[in-house]
Each structure stands twice: as structure tokens, then as C-alpha cells.
Amino acid sequence: MSNSHTTRRSRLYFSLLWLAGCLACQQSSAQKGDATTAPHPVMDSSKPQSLTTLPLDLPEWGDTDSNPLLAGRPVTIVPQIQNQISRFIRNGGSPISALVMINVKTGEILAMAQGAPPSRWGAETHSALHIGFPTASLFKTVVAATAFEIADLDTEATLSMFGGCSHVHPRGIWPPVESRSPNQGLSLRRAYGNSCNGYFAKLAVNRIGLGPILNMAKRLGWNNQSLAADFMVPPSPLREPSATSSSIHTIGKFAAGFGSVSISAIHAAWQEAVIANNGMAIPVRLFRDTPAGDPSQGTRVFQETTAINLKRIMDSTVMDGTAKHAFSRGRLRLLRTEVGGKTGTLTGNHPQGLTTWFAGIYPLEDPEIAVAAVVMLENLWKFKATNLAAESIMAYYDYRNGPDSPMKTARKSASHENALKNGKTH
Numbered sequence: 001m002s003n004s005h006t007t008r009r010s011r012l013y014f015s016l017l018w019l020a021g022c023l024a025c026q027q028s029s030a031q032k033g034d035a036t037t038a039p040h041p042v043m044d045s046s047k048p049q050s051l052t053t054l055p056l057d058l059p060e061w062g063d064t065d066s067n068p069l070l071a072g073r074p075v076t077i078v079p080q081i082q083n084q085i086s087r088f089i090r091n092g093g094s095p096i097s098a099l100v101m102i103n104v105k106t107g108e109i110l111a112m113a114q115g116a117p118p119s120r121w122g123a124e125t126h127s128a129l130h131i132g133f134p135t136a137s138l139f140k141t142v143v144a145a146t147a148f149e150i151a152d153l154d155t156e157a158t159l160s161m162f163g164g165c166s167h168v169h170p171r172g173i174w175p176p177v178e179s180r181s182p183n184q185g186l187s188l189r190r191a192y193g194n195s196c197n198g199y200f201a202k203l204a205v206n207r208i209g210l211g212p213i214l215n216m217a218k219r220l221g222w223n224n225q226s227l228a229a230d231f232m233v234p235p236s237p238l239r240e241p242s243a244t245s246s247s248i249h250t251i252g253k254f255a256a257g258f259g260s261v262s263i264s265a266i267h268a269a270w271q272e273a274v275i276a277n278n279g280m281a282i283p284v285r286l287f288r289d290t291p292a293g294d295p296s297q298g299t300r301v302f303q304e305t306t307a308i309n310l311k312r313i314m315d316s317t318v319m320d321g322t323a324k325h326a327f328s329r330g331r332l333r334l335l336r337t338e339v340g341g342k343t344g345t346l347t348g349n350h351p352q353g354l355t356t357w358f359a360g361i362y363p364l365e366d367p368e369i370a371v372a373a374v375v376m377l378e379n380l381w382k383f384k385a386t387n388l389a390a391e392s393i394m395a396y397y398d399y400r401n402g403p404d405s406p407m408k409t410a411r412k413s414a415s416h417e418n419a420l421k422n423g424k425t426h
Contacts, residue, residue: 104367108286168198270284321343335393357374
């Protein structure tokens with residue numbers, strides 16, 4: 001038989017395999033009922049139209065400012081944390097960058113810092129709200145969440161790999177028969193930590209299907225009207241591949257993070273807060289006069305077991321994956337075993353250049369904050385998003401654990417008040 005006939009038969013086989021996978025995933029989704037077909041809860045289309053539009057630049061507050069204001073309203077920003085992050089960015093040359101830190105228990109924004117002024121590079125919003133940054137490998141979290149929820153995979157699920165991790169090859173990375181030897185496969189946990197493109201391409205094509213991935217992406221906020229917040233947040237765009245005309249190669253690249261998908265730092269931080277809260281979403285809050293959120297009263301985005309499994313693989317990024325170097329220097333090693341997240345790197349068009357990401361939570365065991373850092377690598381760059389995220393988490397660590405920590409003072413004050421109410425003081 002000629003090579004051309006063999007190639008046509010091979011393509012036909014993989015096409016049939018892909019269609020069978022899609023049908024199986026649709027049946028699995030139907031069987032799981034509300035767990036996979038829940039309404040997309042992450043956006044609030046009923047919000048009033050008079051939400052505050054944030055300025056391109058936030059005010060600079062002093063470290064000791066206990067009542068920071070924006071347009072006359074008190075904000076949840078912690079100046080001590082915000083300023084420590086801003087100083088790191090300035091010392092690194094103020095590249096195009098943004099950092100968002102959220103208190104996952106209340107939805108409060110503790111820091112929203114940026115580097116180069118948006119007016120310098122053509123952005124129309126604060127850099128943390130800019131939706132032109134490519135999502136890159138942060139999208140692998142969507143695929144992993146779908147795998148846990150739809151395909152019933154565990155964190156050590158292995159796939160045999162042909163063609164390596166760095167590229168999604170048009171042929172040869174989706175063999176029809178899996179290796180029976182664990183030593184010849186790559187686990188989901190390791191693939192996530194090392195951002196293995198071929199693994200996630202194969203996972204999407206052979207085990208999940210396009211439909212469930214798109215459904216999870218919508219639940220996680222893409223292509224929705226506005227993120228639930230007490231200020232205007234532009235929606236992050238996602239261009240869906242065609243389920244009927246896209247090639248297997250295109251679907252694989254989309255799942256690996258090479259699709260036409262963009263995201264803002266505020267959106268990425270919110271997604272991490274959903275993971276931290278075991279799949280529950282609460283609104284993001286910048287102004288203190290907005291009622292605080294409560295995860296127990298939030299809206300479920302995905303199953304609790306999905307969030308638990310995500311947290312089990314997120315530490316691999318920091319321990320021995322793509323972010324290990326950022327958490328291996330000096331005091332930052334204190335955070336190494338307690339931080340989990342995902343990195344991303346991809347060339348974008350608006351702004352044009354190489355975009356780096358880190359989105360994660362701290363501490364992993366009982367998360368308190370979610371962070372998202374994005375940094376453009378320009379000429380003579382000095383730090384990446386992983387470095388910015390590590391320094392930001394350290395700023396929170398210093399604020400929380402310092403000898404004169406406002407958090408410790410607040411806890412002591414609350415404890416004293418409770419003791420007075422219970423009549424236990426002398």
C-alpha cells in the first residue's frame with residue numbers, strides 16, 4: 001500500500017477517534033447533570049450600570065495610611081503591600097506589568113499594582129484590567145479542571161508521550177494505544193507543573209473533547225458580560241475553534257494554550273480565588289462600603305473535588321516545575337512549599353511582545369490570597385511574572401507576620417473584644 005493511502009487511513013482513524021471522544025464526553029456531561037451543565041455563574045448581568053470606572057492610575061498612598069481613598073471612597077487596598085510591590089516593579093525598570101492580590105475569604109483586593117503607565121503603550125484601562133494579554137498556558141488549568149470533572153482522572157493519571165512537551169506536533173503525539181508501563185508515561189501533575197503542551201493537547205483530543213472544555217471556560221468567566229465586582233471589569237475574550245471544521249491539531253493547540261484566548265490580571269486572580277474556595281465564586285471587592293463576600297454563600301463554578309485536585313497539582317509548578325527558580329532565592333524559599341500556581345509564556349499582539357504569567361494561591365493548605373502577575377519581557381528585562389508573584393506573596397507574608405503586623409494587631413484587638421464580652425479579663 002502506498003504512503004499516501006496509509007496517511008489517508010491514519011487521518012480517517014484519528015478523525016473517527018476524535019468524534020467518538022466528543023460523543024462520549026457529551027454523554028458523560030449529560031449523566032453528570034448539574035455538575036457539568038450548571039448555569040454560568042461567574043458574571044452578574046443584573047448589576048447596576050453606575051459601577052465605578054477605575055482610573056488608568058491609582059493614587060499613591062503612604063505605608064501607614066489606614067484609610068486609603070479613591071474618589072472619596074475608602075478602598076480595600078493595603079498600602080504597605082501595594083507599595084512594596086510597586087517598589088519592586090520600579091526597581092526592575094517598570095516594564096509593562098500588573099499584579100492583583102485578592103483576599104479569597106472576602107473578595108477584597110489587597111493590591112493592584114502596575115508598571116509602565118497604560119498611556120505609554122496604548123491601553124485604555126489600568127494594566128490589571130487590560131484584556132489583551134494572551135492567556136497562554138494558564139488555559140491548561142481549564143483543561144485540567146475539565147479532566148477532573150468530566151473524564152474522572154486523578155492527579156497521577158499518565159499518558160504516553162511521543163513528540164515531547166514543548167510543541168504540539170501535527171502528527172505523532174496521539175497514539176491510539178496507551179503504554180501500560182507507568183515509567184513510559186507522564187503524570188497529569190508533572191505535566192501541569194512543567195507545562196507540557198503535548199500532554200494537554202493529547203488529553204483534550206483523546207480523553208475530553210472540545211465541548212466540555214469550552215463549557216468550563218465559560219463557567220470560568222470567558223466571553224461573559226462582566227466579572228462580578230463593585231467596579232467595571234471588561235470581559236475577557238475567547239474565540240472558539242469550530243467543533244466541525246477544526247483539525248485535531250488545532251484543537252490540541254487550543255487546549256495547550258495557543259488559542260485566541262486573552263485574559264486580564266484581575267480575571268486570572270479571580271479564577272485562582274475560585275480554586276482557593278473549593279469551586280465557589282464570590283464577587284471581587286475594591287471599595288470598603290461594598291458588603292464583603294462569603295464563600296459559603298457564593299456560587300458554585302465547579303465541584304469541590306475538582307478544586308481539591310487542582311490544588312494537589314499546583315504545587316508542582318513551584319516545587320520542581322516552571323516557577324521553581326523564582327522561589328529558590330533567599331527568603332523566597334520560605335514560600336516554596338506553601339505556594340501553588342500556574343505559569344504561562346506566549347507572544348502577544350496587544351501589547352506586542354513576549355508575555356509571562358503566574359497565577360496562584362497562598363498558602364496551599366488553607367488559602368488566604370490569590371495572586372495573578374503578568375509581565376512583558378522587553379529589551380534588557382530584569383524580572384518575569386514568576387518573580388513579581390513571588391515578591392508580592394512575600395510582601396503579604398511580611399505584612400501578615402511582621403512584629404508590628406496590622407493583621408496581628410487586628411487579631412489581638414478582636415480577641416480582646418471577645419474576652420471583654422465574655423467577662424474573661426481582669
